[in-house]
Amino acid sequence: QVQLVESGGGLVQAGGSLRLSCTASGRTVSSYAMAWFRRAPGKEREFVASIQWNGSWTYYKDSVKGRFTISRDNAKNTVILQMNSLKPEDTAVYCCARPKNQYYTGSSLDEYAYWGQGTQVTVSS
Numbered sequence: 645q646v647q648l649v650e651s652g653g654g655l656v657q658a659g660g661s662l663r664l665s666c667t668a669s670g671r672t673v674s675s676y677a678m679a680w681f682r683r684a685p686g687k688e689r690e691f692v693a694s695i696q697w698n699g700s701w702t703y704y705k706d707s708v709k710g711r712f713t714i715s716r717d718n719a720k721n722t723v724i725l726q727m728n729s730l731k732p733e734d735t736a737v738y739c740c741a742r743p744k745n746q747y748y749t750g751s752s753l754d755e756y757a758y759w760g761q762g763t764q765v766t767v768s769s
Contacts, residue, residue, distance in 0.1 A: 739759055
């Protein structure tokens with residue numbers, strides 16, 4: 645089993661920054677790609693960003709490109725989402741996920757085996 649715990653959410657004004665962390669326990673995720681998703685109020689969960697197991701490749705939702713950066717520290721079993729230039733439309737619960745296939749970096753929710761509980765991000769205008 646893998647347990648994923650997110651932290652770092654909060655309330656920030658538009659234009660501000662937040663740094664989210666996802667820490668894994670139970671079993672290592674260092675050999676797996678990892679991803680961040682978010683769910684805004686009244687909307688479906690959506691893909692935000694993913695990173696290959698060794699950090700060699702990253703992929704972002706179009707609306708966050710240039711503002712968000714995903715990275716990882718495999719020694720600490722941690723994945724980071726640095727969010728800059730935040731907008732009110734970024735308001736959501738953000739959660740990290742580990743895929744079923746260790747190299748999968750896509751956006752299909754069905755391809756992810758483990759999910760964290762999420763951390764709330766609220767961006768005020």
